Amino acid sequence: MAEQTGKPSVPSGRRTVTSVGRAIAVIDALAAAPDGLGVNELARRIEVNPSSASRLLATLEQSGLTTRQRSGRYRLGLRFVALADRVLASLDVRELARPHLHSLVEQTGETATLSIPAAGEAVTVDFVPGSSSVVSMARVGRPNPLHATAIGKVMLAFGAGAATLPPSDGLTRFTEKTLIEHDVLRDAVETVRRAGWAEAVGERETDLAALAAPVRGAPDRLVAIVGLQGPLARMTHARRREMLPLLLDVAARLSRELGATG
Amino acid sequence: MAEQTGKPSVPSGRRTVTSVGRAIAVIDALAAAPDGLGVNELARRIEVNPSSASRLLATLEQSGLTTRQRSGRYRLGLRFVALADRVLASLDVRELARPHLHSLVEQTGETATLSIPAAGEAVTVDFVPGSSSVVSMARVGRPNPLHATAIGKVMLAFGAGAATLPPSDGLTRFTEKTLIEHDVLRDAVETVRRAGWAEAVGERETDLAALAAPVRGAPDRLVAIVGLQGPLARMTHARRREMLPLLLDVAARLSRELGATG
DNA sequence: TATTGTGTTGCCTATTACGCAAATGCCTTG
DNA sequence: CAAGGCATTTGCGTAATAGGCAACACAATA
Numbered sequence: 007m008a009e010q011t012g013k014p015s016v017p018s019g020r021r022t023v024t025s026v027g028r029a030i031a032v033i034d035a036l037a038a039a040p041d042g043l044g045v046n047e048l049a050r051r052i053e054v055n056p057s058s059a060s061r062l063l064a065t066l067e068q069s070g071l072t073t074r075q076r077s078g079r080y081r082l083g084l085r086f087v088a089l090a091d092r093v094l095a096s097l098d099v100r101e102l103a104r105p106h107l108h109s110l111v112e113q114t115g116e117t118a119t120l121s122i123p124a125a126g127e128a129v130t131v132d133f134v135p136g137s138s139s140v141v142s143m144a145r146v147g148r149p150n151p152l153h154a155t156a157i158g159k160v161m162l163a164f165g166a167g168a169a170t171l172p173p174s175d176g177l178t179r180f181t182e183k184t185l186i187e188h189d190v191l192r193d194a195v196e197t198v199r200r201a202g203w204a205e206a207v208g209e210r211e212t213d214l215a216a217l218a219a220p221v222r223g224a225p226d227r228l229v230a231i232v233g234l235q236g237p238l239a240r241m242t243h244a245r246r247r248e249m250l251p252l253l254l255d256v257a258a259r260l261s262r263e264l265g266a267t268g
Numbered sequence: 269m270a271e272q273t274g275k276p277s278v279p280s281g282r283r284t285v286t287s288v289g290r291a292i293a294v295i296d297a298l299a300a301a302p303d304g305l306g307v308n309e310l311a312r313r314i315e316v317n318p319s320s321a322s323r324l325l326a327t328l329e330q331s332g333l334t335t336r337q338r339s340g341r342y343r344l345g346l347r348f349v350a351l352a353d354r355v356l357a358s359l360d361v362r363e364l365a366r367p368h369l370h371s372l373v374e375q376t377g378e379t380a381t382l383s384i385p386a387a388g389e390a391v392t393v394d395f396v397p398g399s400s401s402v403v404s405m406a407r408v409g410r411p412n413p414l415h416a417t418a419i420g421k422v423m424l425a426f427g428a429g430a431a432t433l434p435p436s437d438g439l440t441r442f443t444e445k446t447l448i449e450h451d452v453l454r455d456a457v458e459t460v461r462r463a464g465w466a467e468a469v470g471e472r473e474t475d476l477a478a479l480a481a482p483v484r485g486a487p488d489r490l491v492a493i494v495g496l497q498g499p500l501a502r503m504t505h506a507r508r509r510e511m512l513p514l515l516l517d518v519a520a521r522l523s524r525e526l527g528a529t530g
Numbered sequence: 531t532a533t534t535g536t537g538t539t540g541c542c543t544a545t546t547a548c549g550c551a552a553a554t555g556c557c558t559t560g
Numbered sequence: 561c562a563a564g565g566c567a568t569t570t571g572c573g574t575a576a577t578a579g580g581c582a583a584c585a586c587a588a589t590a
Contacts, residue, residue, distance in 0.1 A: 021569090023547070023548095024547085026288055026290075027327055027330075028288075030328075030331045044537080046536055046537075057537090057579065061283050065284035065289055068284060069289070084384055085386065087356060088409050090349045091411075093348050093349055096344075124332060124347065125347060126332075147350050147356075148353055149350055287577090307569085308567055308568075317548065319549070322569060
């Protein structure tokens, strides 16, 4: 390399391959830019020389990981969709959980979700839409903000060390009920840990309420999170208390079924 | 680099970054191995030194692109699911097509799909399950074999040069109706090109029949493919002929709506 | 026309990736 | 229990390569 080089940018852990790290930075930058990025713009964002960006993009494009639109801008390619399919297909928890999600929906009428903790966030990998919900908020792959969703709180309460509380100033406010103070959030998480379940009422979207409970695996490890969500109008406090045991039951069953999984 | 090095492995096009190419090879190899791979096994498959594989995997793992299961094997990580969500969210064709898919389902009762050509294959990006179909064969991200699906044939007939006929010996036989002879397939594709639509009857799954039609964009470019599929028992020849105009109408409408996109 | 920004490429050097080999650890087999 | 085999990681040194710089081509704008 030459003079402009900043920091190694990949300090931690075992030895890694720097240019691959840069390529991943490219992917992340593109993921964060729905309308795509030009070579120079991208280069500025990830702080590399435009020539490097050009060559990285060329490499990614060659494998279909990125596409360029007519405008010349680069986007993430559809190959990611195909890759995600493979990932989901190899998920056994998902198969296991499906009938339980269905039964939850049957009994409650609300949308049931299954999320899996990964790299400090909880990714939704499956859901069954509530029978009456016209537009469901759930979507496979949608990120769950740790501090503003029931699922996120379970993640914080039971997840491995990876899931640390984000810094107080990094807590984005979605609604007026969103918990944005570090102390308040920490207490809330502690409560969740004691209770064994979490709820979020209008904290991410004004009209949405949700419940979530952890699914524990073999060595007391958080392997999944089941959730129930619906419009606040229907999911009153009383209603939530009715649904809670159903949810906890499903979580417990799933925990039991997961003796030791891949 | 040192002595063992084989071929450059990334010959074509602009200048590329070799180690990134290798990282992508890792990803592809993992995608093809549902049960994960160990370092050595992976190293053999992509023909690199185990030490390189170890470092590449370390890099990918650090960014959450891969995970290791307790057994020590590596798999693709859930981050791909999140990335795919971003890709799908930035797809405008999808929004445009959704109502049309719904209307197709309403009129026919069968499953309607939307696929997009990318890097020589057609990736399914959305679908609306047929009202009566209990288990739908459609899945977002599922690959469509070019020679054994209606969608694939449309891809071959109207796709850019990228979509070339696979070599005759590479045509896997799914059912006894699968077209596995190069000549036969070529003729079939030619027929599709003339007719402007394709069908596949029991060619991928014995009991499945499908229709597909191209959606053309601005400079006569294939931008998407709409399809209809259902159990062979319901989708008789006569029934398919009834449904065809509906499908072609939707394809035409979509083509019109797409003056110039993305 | 002048100007600014963007994307790509040649060239060259310092950096870094990688092959080798050794060390460690796990699992199986004798 | 010991021994052997296999998997994974790491130190080291070299040579390959990544990437910075700068020049170029092109487009859009002023």
